[in-house]
Amino acid sequence: MRLLPINQLEPGDVIADTLRNADGRVLLRQGVALNADMIKAVERWGIPALPIEWPGFEEIDTTPIVSSALIDKMAAWAKKPGGLDSARLHEGQALVRTMRDEQLLAHARAFEMLSVYQAGSVYLSFYANLVGLVMRLADQLAPEWSEAYGLAALLYGYHHPGLDNGQVRDLAPAELADLVQTLRQLRVPAPVVTTLLHYQCRYDGSGTPPLKGEEIYRGGALLGLASAFLMLVFQTDGQALPAHEALEWVMGGGGTDFSLEAVRKLGRVVAPYATGQVVSLGREVAVVYHVPAEWPNRPLILMLNGDQQGQKIDLRQPDQQTRVISGVYQKRLWS
Incomplete structure (x- = not known):
């Protein structure tokens, strides 16, 4: 599977995974060959990239760290009519445990963000990634509080307007005050x-x-860092940034906006390039084959051109220090 930007899609490309909307309804099924009208529709839906079947990429595992079923349950919980009560909080805690125990800890790889096509809307992608990333950071810095911080991230999205209009924005002061008052009650x-x-x-x-x-509570610092990073990646009121650029922007705020400790952990947790993404390394071109959990910015790559074409290269190895990924490859084909 290759994760292909929308502007590089062509009629005849075959979708490698199911495309759904925010309500879980299937828009395009896995195995469908795209036509020109479908490509235009995907653009209207605001989906930046699609997984496409690509020769030679069949063994690349792009299984998401969070299942579609769990995303659906999160969305249903957050949209459920009525106010928060003890029963609904218990349901939220169960969702957080499921994400942590059955999803995040089940994959021995870095935190790769859920794509818009997997969640169904930009906001749901932001929301699911927020809960997951906060817990992954907490596992590194305060594992005993991982579920508490994750529940706070889940509550952040409760009845958020983005669940209906798809827009990513921060909580207004009045919204945050109302939520906190309810939680205290x-x-x-x-x-x-x-x-x-x-x-x-x-x-x-x-x-x-x-x-x-x-003076800042660690859970608040981690939620603030994760939300700032993900708003850059999934922003809807401006140009969204690719993950590697958003990481650079946020890490530049280390010591000013965020603690250096938390920023360093973010860089050691998040994959700047997704599995199945074609990247540039100077004149060389490769596809990200696997992103290891302990060193996400030095993945295992499959060379697509040059003298080592067809070979897998582990960028963590000492003899690969001079090979550096410079960005996402901007063309459909390479030579």
């Missing part, structure tokens, strides 16, 4: 509430509330 544990109260803080004190440095 339900006697939700302090780590969950404080994570939400502090996620808009910034390390230098420029956020809200104006706490700084170690």
